[in-house]
Amino acid sequence: MLKQFGVWEPLSLDESSECELELSTVRHQPEGLEQLQAQTQFTRKELQSLYRDFKNECPSGLVDEETFKTIYSQFFPQGDATTYAHFLFNAFDMDRNGTIHFEDFVIGLSVLLRGSETEKLRWAFNLYDINKDGCITKEEMLAIMTSIYDMMGRYTYPSVRDDDPSEHVDKFFQKMDRNRDGVVTIDEFIETCQKDEDIMASMQLFENVI
DSSP states (O other): GGGGTTTOOOOOHHHHHHHHHHHHHHOOOOOOOHHHHHHHHHHHHHHHHHHHHHHOOOTTSSEEEHHHHHHHHHOOSSSSSSSHHHHHHHHOTOOOEEEEEHHHHHHHHHHHHHHHHHHHHHHHHHHOOOOOSSSSEEHHHHHHHHHHHTTTTSSSSSSSOOHHHHHHHHHHHHHHHHTSEEEEHHHHHHHHHHOHHHHHHHHHHHHOOO
């Protein structure tokens, strides 16, 4: 999905001026380019290009969940991306108001594309922490993993079994829940991921479906 927003496509001078004007006049105007540049790893030109593509998809400057699901599902036509798109939307919707602003989008995108390993793992933890209570339960982890398999796992080769998500979660959760209290904290999540090659490899699957 992220490839749809062409970070690397240069803008012409006319397009650049148009983006500057749009950024200052749209109804739901984002933060100034300077502030977004300070908050992200993107250059000014990249932010202008991202805004142009974002505006083309969402002229109002806001993305609601149904629009997000529609756009995202186009990239996985042979699977059911609805549930995973719901979880992904909630991870981008940082202020929990039911819409994704341009700022929400580029800040999350910056972490996913150019963040450090720890920053990416913190973002992944936020995705898995469905109810945003600061910890991950086995049920939450299973919900995310099942949604990924529903979206793409059933169409991979070799094909996956229906019980594969549960088996993966059992294995990963046992490794992560170090104090055996039934939940995984962000410290347990990051420390385990960084030390376990199998879990880090599974994180690559997560990055591939963003």
